[in-house]
Amino acid sequence: MKKLFNRKLILFTLVCGLFTSCNDLLDQEPDKILNNDQIFGDEIMIKSVLANYYGRVHWGQNTTSSYNYTILDEAGKSDGGPDNINSYGDALFRVYDYTLIRHINEFLVGLRTTEILSAEKKLSYEAEARFLRAWIYFNMARSMGGMPIVGDDVFSYSPGDDITALQIPRSTEVGIYDYIISEIDEINGYLSVEPTINASRINKWGALMLKARAAIYAGSLANYNNKMTTPIKTDNGEVGIPASEAQRFYEIALNAAEQVIASGKYSIAIKKSDDLSRNFYEAINFKENNAEVIWARDYIYPGQTVGFTRENIPPSHAEDIDRAYAGPILNLVEDFEYINNRDGSLKTKDANDNYVFYDNPLDIFNNKDARLAGSVILPGADFKGNPVVLQAGQKILQNGNWVNNISDLGKVDDDNNLITSANGPVTSNVQYVNKTGFFFRKFLDENAGASTRGKNSAMWFPRFRIAEAYLIASEAALELSNLTKALEHINKVRNRAGLNDLITMTLSDIVQERRVEFAFEDHRYWDLKRWRLAHTVWDGISQNPKAMQYALFPYKVVAPGNPNNGKWVFDKQLFVNSPNARFFQMKNYYNFIDQGWINNNPKIVRNPFQ
Amino acid sequence: MKKILIITTLLSVLLVGCGKDNYDEPTSVIRGKVTYNGKAIGVRGTAEVIQLQLYQDGYQLKDHIPVYVGQDGSFSAKVFDGQYKLVARSNNGPWVNASQDTVIINLKGNTEVNYEVTPYFTIDNVAIALNADKNISANFTINKVVQSATVRYYSLIVNKTAFVDDAINIWRKEYTDPNLSVSLSEDLSSLNQINTNGPLFARVGVRSNLSEQPIYSEVVKIK
Numbered sequence: 051m052k053k054l055f056n057r058k059l060i061l062f063t064l065v066c067g068l069f070t071s072c073n074d075l076l077d078q079e080p081d082k083i084l085n086n087d088q089i090f091g092d093e094i095m096i097k098s099v100l101a102n103y104y105g106r107v108h109w110g111q112n113t114t115s116s117y118n119y120t121i122l123d124e125a126g127k128s129d130g131g132p133d134n135i136n137s138y139g140d141a142l143f144r145v146y147d148y149t150l151i152r153h154i155n156e157f158l159v160g161l162r163t164t165e166i167l168s169a170e171k172k173l174s175y176e177a178e179a180r181f182l183r184a185w186i187y188f189n190m191a192r193s194m195g196g197m198p199i200v201g202d203d204v205f206s207y208s209p210g211d212d213i214t215a216l217q218i219p220r221s222t223e224v225g226i227y228d229y230i231i232s233e234i235d236e237i238n239g240y241l242s243v244e245p246t247i248n249a250s251r252i253n254k255w256g257a258l259m260l261k262a263r264a265a266i267y268a269g270s271l272a273n274y275n276n277k278m279t280t281p282i283k284t285d286n287g288e289v290g291i292p293a294s295e296a297q298r299f300y301e302i303a304l305n306a307a308e309q310v311i312a313s314g315k316y317s318i319a320i321k322k323s324d325d326l327s328r329n330f331y332e333a334i335n336f337k338e339n340n341a342e343v344i345w346a347r348d349y350i351y352p353g354q355t356v357g358f359t360r361e362n363i364p365p366s367h368a369e370d371i372d373r374a375y376a377g378p379i380l381n382l383v384e385d386f387e388y389i390n391n392r393d394g395s396l397k398t399k400d401a402n403d404n405y406v407f408y409d410n411p412l413d414i415f416n417n418k419d420a421r422l423a424g425s426v427i428l429p430g431a432d433f434k435g436n437p438v439v440l441q442a443g444q445k446i447l448q449n450g451n452w453v454n455n456i457s458d459l460g461k462v463d464d465d466n467n468l469i470t471s472a473n474g475p476v477t478s479n480v481q482y483v484n485k486t487g488f489f490f491r492k493f494l495d496e497n498a499g500a501s502t503r504g505k506n507s508a509m510w511f512p513r514f515r516i517a518e519a520y521l522i523a524s525e526a527a528l529e530l531s532n533l534t535k536a537l538e539h540i541n542k543v544r545n546r547a548g549l550n551d552l553i554t555m556t557l558s559d560i561v562q563e564r565r566v567e568f569a570f571e572d573h574r575y576w577d578l579k580r581w582r583l584a585h586t587v588w589d590g591i592s593q594n595p596k597a598m599q600y601a602l603f604p605y606k607v608v609a610p611g612n613p614n615n616g617k618w619v620f621d622k623q624l625f626v627n628s629p630n631a632r633f634f635q636m637k638n639y640y641n642f643i644d645q646g647w648i649n650n651n652p653k654i655v656r657n658p659f660q
Numbered sequence: 661m662k663k664i665l666i667i668t669t670l671l672s673v674l675l676v677g678c679g680k681d682n683y684d685e686p687t688s689v690i691r692g693k694v695t696y697n698g699k700a701i702g703v704r705g706t707a708e709v710i711q712l713q714l715y716q717d718g719y720q721l722k723d724h725i726p727v728y729v730g731q732d733g734s735f736s737a738k739v740f741d742g743q744y745k746l747v748a749r750s751n752n753g754p755w756v757n758a759s760q761d762t763v764i765i766n767l768k769g770n771t772e773v774n775y776e777v778t779p780y781f782t783i784d785n786v787a788i789a790l791n792a793d794k795n796i797s798a799n800f801t802i803n804k805v806v807q808s809a810t811v812r813y814y815s816l817i818v819n820k821t822a823f824v825d826d827a828i829n830i831w832r833k834e835y836t837d838p839n840l841s842v843s844l845s846e847d848l849s850s851l852n853q854i855n856t857n858g859p860l861f862a863r864v865g866v867r868s869n870l871s872e873q874p875i876y877s878e879v880v881k882i883k
Contacts, residue, residue, distance in 0.1 A: 136827035137707070590826075590872070591813055592834050630827050635872045636751060645723045652721070659751050 090164035096175060099157060103182050104250070108347050109145045109189050111572040112511050113358035113493050116375045118143075122574055123588070123632065125376045126599050126625045128474075128485040136590070136630040140642035140660075143575065145189040148200070154183045155204045177237035181252045181260070184233040187226055188264050192576055193641045194657065195289035196221040199229050219653040222287035224295055227268035231302060234261040245315055248337050248510060250348035255310045259344055259514035262306035262522045267580050269299030273529065274582040282639050282658050289640055289657060297530065304526035307519045310344070311539075316516040317341050318546050326548045330424030333546075334492060337510060344514040355506035359495040364427065364438045365473050365482060370502045374474070377486035378426045378569075379625055380600035386422040386566050389549060394418065396602065398620040405452060407617040411440070411604050414620060420548040425569050427489035429604045434496050440487055441471040442603035445619050447612060452619070454605065459483060467608060475603055477626045485627055487602035492570050517543050517567055525560045543567060557581070579639055590633030597632045599625035635659075690714070690744070690765060691736040692773040694729055694753070696805070701779055702863065702876035703753060704825040705731025709873065710753050712775060715745040729753075731825065731879065735775075741768050746775060754868065754875040755779045756806055780809035780868035783877045788816075788862045790882040794849040800877065802840045802866050809868040812836070816844055818862045820853050824879050826865060859883055 089095045111118045120127040120135075121142075127133045157179055161172060190197045198218040205216050221229070234257050241254040249256075272291040275281045283290025310316070319341050322329040333342040349356050361375040380396075387394040396414055397406050408414050411430035415422065427433055429440035443456035444467070457469035459476070470476065474484035495507035524539035533554070540563060541551045547567075552559060564577055578584035587596050603621040607614050637659035648654050693700040694712075703710045713724035714737060727746070729735045746763040748755075755777035765773055786800040798816050817824050818831040826832065831851055835844070842864075848854050860883040865874035 134827065137709070592832070593813070593836060633872075649721050649723070659749075 086160050090160045091166055093167060093171075096161065096164070096167075100175065100178060103150065103154060103157070103179065106147075106150055107182055107185055107189075108511075110143050111570075111575060112347070113356050113509065116358060116361045119570060120376050120628075123381050123596065123599065124378060124569055124574060125382075125490070126379045126486045126601065127375075127627055128377050128483065129375045130481050131479040132627045132629055134630065135628060135632070137633045137635060138638045140637065141644075142638070142641070144193045144641040145186070146194070146197075146644070146647070147186055147190075148198075151183055151186055151200060152204065154179050154186075155200070155202055158202060159204055173240040174242070177240040177257075178252055180233055180237050181241070181257050184230045185260060188230050188260060191223070191226045191230070191264075192267060192579075194643065195284075195640050196223045196226045196287070198651070198654070199226065217651040217653045220288040220655060223271070223289055224268070224287065224291050227264050227291075227299070230264045231261050234258065234264075234306075243313070243315070245344075248348040248350075249340070249343045249346040249512070250510075252345055255313050255315060256345035256514050258306045258310050259519060262303045262310065262519065263514075265299045265303035265306060266522045266526055267576070269296050269303055269526065269529065270580045272296035272299060274580070278582055282636065284655060284658060286655070288655055300526045300529045303522055304530065307523035307526065310516070310519040311523065316344060316519075318516060318520065318542055320546055326420035326546065327423035330421050330547065331491060334424075334512060334515070335495075335509065342515045342517070343510070343512040344516065346510040346512045348510045349508045351505060351508045355508055356511070357506050358490075358493055359507040359509060360501040360503065362490050362494060363501040364433060364484070364489050366438060366471075367433055367436065368501060369499065371482075372501070372503065373482050374484045374489070376490075377475075377484045378488040378490060379486050380488075380602045380622060381596065382565075382569060383422065383426060383428075383488060383602065385562065386419040387549070387562070389417045389419070396620065396622070398602075398622055405445075405619040407607065407614045407619060409617055411618045413618075419566060420546075421566055423491070425490075425492040425566075427491045427494070429487060429602075431491075433489075433491070433494070438473060438489060439468070439471045440473050440475060440484065440489075440604055441468060441606055442475050442487075442621070443470045443605055444608040445605040446607075447609045452607075455608070463608070468606070475601060485601060486599075486625060487604065490570065512571065517546075521560065521564055521567065524555075524563075525557075528555060528557065528560065578634075582639070584634040584638070585636060588632035588634035590631050590635075592631040594631065599628040599632075601625040686738050686740045688741050688767050689736055689738050689770045690727075690746070690767060690773060691770065692734070692775060694733040694735070694748075695774045695776055696755075696779050696782060698774070698776075700733035701754075701777070701782070702731060702733060702878055703729055704827070704873060704876065705729065706823055706825055706828045711749045713747055713749055714739065715747070716742055717745070731823065731876065739767065743767070746773065748775065748777065751871075752873070753777065753779075754781075754871045754873045756870075778805060779875050780804075780806045780870055781811065781866045781875055783864060783866055783875065786864060786877040786880070788864070788877075788880040788882060790848070790860065790862075794847065794854050796844075796846050796848050796862065796882065798842070798844040798862070798864055800842055800864055802842065804840070806868075806870070809870050811838065811840070812867045812869045814842065814864060814866045815874070816846065816862065816864050818848065818851070818860055818882075820858055820860060822861050822879055822881075824861050824863045825876065826874060854883075 119125040161176055197220055199221045238254050238257045241257055243254050246253050268291060272293055273296040276293040320329055360370060360372045363373050365373045384394045384396060400406055412428060415428050427438050430437055443454050445452045446455050455469060459470055460472035461469050463469055475487045476483050476485060493509050495509040499505040500507040520539045520543050524536045528536035537552055537555060564573055578587055589597055592598055601623055603623060605619050607617045607619060609615050640657040642660045643654060643656050708728050710729040712727040712735060714727055715724050727735045727737045744765045744767060746765055751757050763773060763775060765771055782803045782805060784801045784803055788798045790796050813834045813836050815832055815834045817829045819829045830853060833846060859881060861879050862882050863877045863879045865876040867874035
């Protein structure tokens with residue numbers, strides 16, 4: 051007789067038992083994934099989604115990467131050996147973020163359906179999200195020209211759908227700038243007119259600044275690209291704005307910038323008239339009662355901090371093992387003019403090629419543009435109340451010639467005089483020592499602990515500030531042949547720096563003013579690109595002093611009996627850590643289009659030179 | 661023991677494939693040089709600066725295969741048999757952009773193909789030497805090929821490896837005089853490497869006002 055319950059059947063039944071349960075332990079709602087109802091039913095959740103987007107729009111040259119400051123002509127890499135930079139990458143500072151654009155579009159869909167917010171609040175959140183989207187398009191446009199504009203659509207795809215409908219071709223370069231400007235026009239009325247806390251959220255004036263900046267970029271591209279012997283363009287205008295558009299864009303820029311100036315919410319303030327350098331430093335770096343900064347990437351301890359101070363603090367002031375990663379170069383320092391002389395070259399030698407002797411290392415910088423000492427720590431200047439000694443060595447007399455006496459860091463001679471400072475500058479490959487003769491001051495945090503690995507700095511990074519409104523207005527007015535207005539605006543910025551009024555001006559005055567006012571603020575690269583000057587400044591020729599990096603080495607004179615004993619002399623020399631001339635090629639005016647994007651969307655055309 | 665054998669035999673069945681989705685690696689090689697009048701021209705061979713592009717028509721997604729040109733003007737690519745188009749990247753090398761021609765290659769087995777261009781200048785009669793006084797001397801003639809071009813600079817470059825160009829070097833000097841028949845002599849005694857045992861290599865380069873890359877001479881071992 052067959053067994054009623056054979057072994058297999060019993061086993062099968064028992065195994066089945068494993069898949070039943072008495073409670074719904076496995077049927078829980080996930081607590082890490084939130085659905086739309088949970089997000090758009092709660093204002094705090096809506097805000098935190100928005101905060102996430104604010105955290106994802108930080109691109110370009112900024113304080114999160116000290117290295118990026120050393121690849122142009124503002125600072126030199128002092129950390130270890132030479133950088134061997136010659137040319138620029140095809141994807142340098144390239145931005146392509148349709149993931150974030152899609153997330154913002156999904157957010158807009160949810161926001162428009164939510165019922166917990168008043169209509170007014172809904173519009174203001176929507177305006178913020180759309181501003182961030184316009185900012186993404188702006189960052190894409192300035193790196194690559196026209197790119198696909200997807201509008202508010204949230205695309206979906208299921209197998210079998212016509213995929214070509216989702217493949218949007220690149221817009222024209224005019225089109226993408228016009229789109230940014232029209233977005234700002236639609237939303238700026240719904241944004242707050244008051245300055246936000248630490249300028250971390252966008253308000254009406256920040257949005258208008260984006261409009262002004264986009265318009266001045268587009269205007270100068272239309273103007274200067276077409277003045278090149280062979281303008282850079284593609285057949286269908288993805289790159290290349292017609293010259294006829296220049297006037298229109300300049301007018302938009304002037305108008306938007308003047309709206310920001312006229313708002314009265316921000317001002318080019320002189321709060322410390324006895325120390326204009328300090329005044330400049332505080333206007334950009336102090337968050338309390340700040341009247342300068344309109345929109346910034348804010349940082350706050352704990353959680354949101356930045357390592358720029360820790361990486362670049364002078365060794366004599368360091369609080370942790372990191373220090374002296376990079377230092378500003380002489381090229382930048384000399385571009386700051388003298389109050390009585392627009393040529394800012396430092397006078398290290400006289401007409402007969404003899405040294406000029408200075409009682410104090412800071413004397414050579416007397417009467418410089420006040421912004422210099424507010425942006426750069428000069429040899430012998432104070433930081434946090436203590437002097438930053440930069441001494442490459444001693445100058446001693448040998449057979450009537452001045453020669454260098456250099457030692458290990460921080461060593462003294464028999465008479466207890468310092469030979470080479472612990473800060474440098476040096477020409478060797480050692481780490482953590484200055485090699486240019488200068489340290490950063492702008493964005494260097496003075497608070498205790500800001501240069502430690504455990505704490506880092508909460509120094510913000512301004513993206514828009516009122517000085518830019520004045521300089522955009524000045525540039526636009528100049529291009530529109532309104533010299534009176536152009537001078538009025540530029541002189542406002544110059545007066546804060548203790549400089550005399552200009553009585554006439556050309557574009558080169560704008561180039562100069564923006565170079566020194568916005569040093570380390572992510573303007574230089576984009577400015578030289580839009581004026582089509584980058585390939586002439588960084589032309590890859592080592593006999594062009596603008597393409598090479600220079601350092602300034604201070605020496606103390608030790609020559610007992612000589613009238614110049616104890617004074618200071620300076621040597622200008624090539625910066626050893628960057629032996630090659632900077633070479634910005636025509637192909638660098640627009641980043642390359644990635645092949646992967648073309649594979650996904652064959653309608654995307656390549657950029658010129660690619 | 662027997663059990664292990666059986667298990668191993670059974671498991672090895674898992675590793676057997678039917679070859680349907682396995683291609684053999686490409687075996688055909690395109691080899692050649694960038695030439696002017698049949699003579700190879702010297703370029704910068706580092707950092708993938710000078711590129712030719714290999715296209716194959718007839719596929720939905722087409723990306724070119726970059727073919728990097730070495731400093732002696734040579735290039736090679738290992739690909740599948742088929743018909744290819746070889747073309748230089750736009751405005752890339754030290755030659756006239758319009759002079760680049762698409763070369764069609766019917767590849768079956770190995771193929772030699774030269775890519776003919778018109779450089780702005782050529783460098784001839786190059787003689788570079790290091791004398792006992794640690795002076796480097798260089799004599800060469802710059803020949804203008806394109807009448808509208810002018811010399812932006814010419815340079816003498818030294819390196820301790822056989823890769824020598826404007827960016828990869830230990831010593832380099834640039835000259836901007838309009839001389840086309842050049843005779844140089846420079847003191848290298850300050851170079852550390854001159855006193856050690858290692859070898860030194862040198863070459864000269866000429867950059868025209870119309871291109872972003874210089875044309876170079878052959879690399880000469882001088883020590």
